Amino acid sequence: MKRKRKKTFNEYKFNIIEPLSATGSRCIRIYAELPKEKMNNIYSNDMDQKAVEYININIEKNNVDNNVFKVFNLDAAQLMYHNQKFFDVIDLDPYGTAIPFIDSCINCSKNGALLYYYLKLIKFIWIWYINIILIFLESL
């Protein structure tokens, strides 16, 4: 049986998803800054209908190619579970913790994919401040 030849980096095209897009600004920026020949699909998704309206306005304003850039109005986990081992890059930016999405993110990742997500550090900063205040009060 003939083995399938692996694509070289120059031939390779990326599948990218921002499952919690809000206005789509980040994936539109990815679209604008990545060389077009390196992009296969960019998925922009948000559960909120109003957010999807804004994504559509923004892609129109930025002359985005609809063959590459696809917009969805689904639950993020549902969309990712339906695209097993498909994405090379996952940009996750939840309100609060990312934990509810981690399993679906891993499920939709190709081997060696890049998953990055935003930690809401502000909460930790508040906890840190409260600790300092408590330590100060205890020392009085």
Ligand SMILES: C[S@@+](CC[C@H](N)C(=O)[O-])C[C@H]1O[C@@H](n2cnc3c(N)ncnc32)[C@H](O)[C@@H]1O
């Ligand atoms: C922090 S905002 C994303 C901000 C965006 N990445 C940006 O940089 O502008 C989180 C978004 O996730 C959406 N969201 C929350 N839970 C979701 C879910 N289960 N599925 C899809 N979208 C969801 C919200 O409607 C909201 O627009």
